Amino acid sequence: MYTLGLLWLAATFFTTLARAAFTLTQNYQGQSFFDAWTFLSGVDGNSSSNVLYQTREQALQKGLVSVNAAGHAIIKMDNITDGTKNPTFGRSSVYILSNATVSAGSLVIMDATAMPFGCSVWPAFWMQGQVWPADGEIDIAENVNLETKNQYALHTAQGCMHPSAEQTNATLETGTLISTDCFNETNYNQGCLVGDPSPNSFGAGFKSTGGGAFATLWDDTGFKIWFFPRASIPADLSSDSPNPSGWSTPTASFPTSACDTPNFFGPQSIIFNINVCGSYPESNFNPSCPGKCQDFVGVPSNYDNAYFEVSYLRVFTG
Template sequence: MPANHPSGRTQRHRTSPIAPSTLAAFAALLASARLPRADAAYTPLKTYSGSSFFDGWDFYGHYDNLTNGDIDFVNRTDSSDLAYINSAGNAIIKMDNTSTVLYPNKRRSVRVQSQDTYPIGSLWVFDFVHVPYGCSVWPAAWSQATVWPEGGEIDTFEGVNLVQNNQYALHTTSGCTNSNSSSSNFTGTLTYGNCDTSANSNSGCTILDPRTSSYGAAFASNGGGVYATEFSKNGISIWFFPRANVPSDLSSNSSAPDPTGWGEPVARYGGSSCDVPTFFAPQHLVIDITACGDWAGHVTNTTGCPLTTDLCYTSFVLNSSNYNTAYFEIPSIRVYSNADLAANSSASATATNTSTSASTSGSSAPKSAAGRMRVGGSLLGAVVAGMGVLVGGWALL
């Protein structure tokens, strides 16, 4: 920089010419050096895997009073046949596919929520070998703040019935939006742009994955895949990688994932249309499987299931064999932190335990029914011929 001369004029210092050999050596040094990322690397924060997978989760232990599904979510004490570790060392979370359910009873299933919350500056990675699908089946892997909707919700994986494409979404208070003008930043198809829970029957701002391997039977036949959600002050980005295309830094033994090398995400939100620190608080991770309800129960005839004039409940829920594919198989769920992407860049992302004790009886309502309060509404959009996917708008997500 030029030095300020006492006279007020800028004094420029004369320097001797640099020898060509010195310039060449300096250029070689720069070429051989790996420039650091602008942001610090992600570091491991929490891993759910193996025999300890279910440590650190609360079981809902109540009927589905959030999305009006025909399900009783089990408590931890009664979960041994629906939430367990299989012979491969993977976690199984499933619907009951063996019990006889008599009218008007509900079928048993699982909803778990992490006791820890993960703040802005976190990256969570869902590694799934199999995801639930089938007529009336409505699974999701998502996150929500302790106070909903004020702290926001991020839907990483969600679908219904026999659809072939995963849907991503945010649910927030009024003011967070997404638009086609930002579609160059993600590869999915924007179906709704308003994230406000009070708009469009709480559809959220939704993006559809164009790949049929992202959900259902095709997902399973391809060996599953990995979903990664980056929760950054700069935006929320979600990637999906089929098993054959999972980056090496997202392998189970990787300690330093680097999203800058993954290409464009399939879904992205943020920027001036949705300031993440304004609309989002630390998130609990949630995995659940319900049946029928506000979304799956209204679109069975347009999402690959047999045409029926009967109720979703009587058509499907009473038949246990309908749920043979209604399960998650999960090698691991991993969470990483990056201090530079936290809401306050001077503070590192750390997991915070906000849990009360896990439900053990299931006889009383949970202390909090935050999140996923879906209400009935119009189902907008059209079914793509031959694909069985609703692309104009997946209402009631």
């Protein structure tokens, strides 16, 4: 009995170690960053926005995607064209989704030194399944206008929830619970939403403090998302063998106890996009921004800060 008990403990220990081991499977970095993406083009059919997404060729020609001298990928909105005399003007921008997908058993790490911000600006770094909402959506970095606190969300078919406030404690997540129902038809597709308490997790605050890293773990316990400010990034995060079990409490956590993730999430494409106006920024426009959202669209200098600067994006499986 004693020997069998030791064998069982040993097996459990090594199984845990095996699960903690990750292998790098996708690496988006440097001059090859944009080689494995699909560029969606045209208007945004999902929101009443004032954006015109560009093809790969158009985006390269207009300088909306590039790699700078530091080897960082730049994904930006047009800040040159004056559209003030065109009442139907749509500002050129970028919407890219990864050709490779991410599935359960993955760790996604994105390190950036800047993310887009400004009145009317609606950027996102997120993941979405092939069929929406049946295959789910995971919003890793998203907010609007001049907000400086990031928000994390799931959007799904009916039946997926975040634990209630009574069920949530400091061991689950450090973020602030905003809404619990992930169903896309609840509260105008707000999703189950967790707010980041850090005033430097988005926008101008993120950029002024050197940015940071977002890590998303998708395993058989659900989703865990961490935001690490530049000064607090774990030493192993940028290595070839990151170990989430040694990190602090996640900023946001969506456990399978409240959402049966295998039934609500299929393989996900990774997405970067920068939208302008639309339902989300317009509903949150005042008091942070004066006037109406559309008043900003035609003036190019309003978009000088509307860009991602991504050090790297890596996907591990384990």
